[in-house]
Amino acid sequence: MGAVAEGNESGRGDEVERNRTGRAVHYSSARPPVSNTERRQRVIDEIKRRIVLGELTPGQRIIEAELTSSLEVSRPTAREALNQMARDGFLIQEAYRGLRVANIEVESLLEIARVRVALDTEAIDEILDDASGERLARLEEIWKRFESESSAADPLAAHEAHICFHRGIWEAADNYLLMRIWPVVEAQMTIVLAYDQFTRRDSGRAHAIHAAFMRAIRSGDRARIRTALDVHTMDSAQELALLVSGSVDRH
Amino acid sequence: MGAVAEGNESGRGDEVERNRTGRAVHYSSARPPVSNTERRQRVIDEIKRRIVLGELTPGQRIIEAELTSSLEVSRPTAREALNQMARDGFLIQEAYRGLRVANIEVESLLEIARVRVALDTEAIDEILDDASGERLARLEEIWKRFESESSAADPLAAHEAHICFHRGIWEAADNYLLMRIWPVVEAQMTIVLAYDQFTRRDSGRAHAIHAAFMRAIRSGDRARIRTALDVHTMDSAQELALLVSGSVDRH
């Protein structure tokens, strides 16, 4: 997720303040002109942020009109953002019944994990198949960034680092379809991680698992990679499934 | 793709003809009231149809205003449909530069094929892992439908049967994430198949390949399935890549 409203080029920052017939244009945060391209993305980033931070919880209803007022955008813009997020899987949409934050079905946890393993395996295969080693080098770069950022105290930053790492693996594979699929998987990961964070697990162990995963990739040994992936993804999902079905047995 | 405007429930088919303040409501096809829920889907189905039939070719520009007049919907509705199709990969979107029908990059053909093989393998694994055999039974059902419909003379029907077969495999696996990913893969398949049809290949052989594929699945032998998948997907992609790079070397 794009760093939550990354500062885009400031247009031609001159006489920007009155950009319409004269309607007051007050940006929620005091940031200067900031141009206006991509209001929709701002809405999306904001909703993602709220999901990650637990301000929006699975199953919670989202109403277009509320976004309109709380994010200072028009209903069509809010609508487009919501439609996109529904398409990606962050939100569930039912005709005439509105949108809700996607819920975790316990049975789906393992299904998601299996597909993720399949795709991660494919990505890693393509990275290792690259004789030039360039893809692996790119992955090492991603890993370095992850190591420096993953320990951030800010839960939003930590989440983003984690997501970036996994997207980085797919990006390094340099596969067109993989990149098109990514948003859907990111959505599921985000929902799951938000849930996970709620149950607060050992972040040190999480880092160790990722480090072991990287070592396995460097070894080039497919079986070892598979094992590391199973530990990282399947075991983690299984653990969470137990936690969820054990403690929160109603939904 | 939903059978191109499947007849949904006809609302309360009474005084429907004048559904707004009095604006004339003429439906492009003469089908009765048909209510109105899901205008957006109608736009999407129509654009898909045009792509499959070659009325829209890769790279071709699509302008919102044109859809507005040719499909009798408002711009917001057309916009939402286009946004969704861009998200799925049917269209390519560039800010302030509009939408174009997605193009085939020769290098992407094999990338797409690899990911498809990975996901099909996963789907089939989950079908075969189902001890009850219910998933396999569902797949056989899908296959029967495919056999009876795939030989249709209508290229649109043939295309749809093919897509349905592959979606059916994923549906039979009954995996949540797989179903969320499907639209993205369908888009790529559609673009590729439209291209493929353009070069008109032996449809009898295509059917034979699918039949062999089904036999491999029934055998339960993973290696054999893998081989059949490679023949179906990888070889086919490779072949098409050669054809494309050989004949049409400019884009």
Place this chain on the structure above:
DNA sequence: AATATAGGAATGTCTGACAAAGCTCGTCAT
């Protein structure tokens, strides 16, 4: 008390409009 109906709330869609960015073509200077 159970069902039927009316009202409110939210979504789906429409019209019309303006702003911002890209594209085209004609003009001007070298």
Place this chain on the structure above:
DNA sequence: ATGACGAGCTTTGTCAGACATTCCTATATT
């Protein structure tokens, strides 16, 4: 004549306001 520059057109991005349709809920009726 050629190439850089700028004006106008085109199209997308966004907005406001409105109405139709559907769902939900609470009230009224039998």
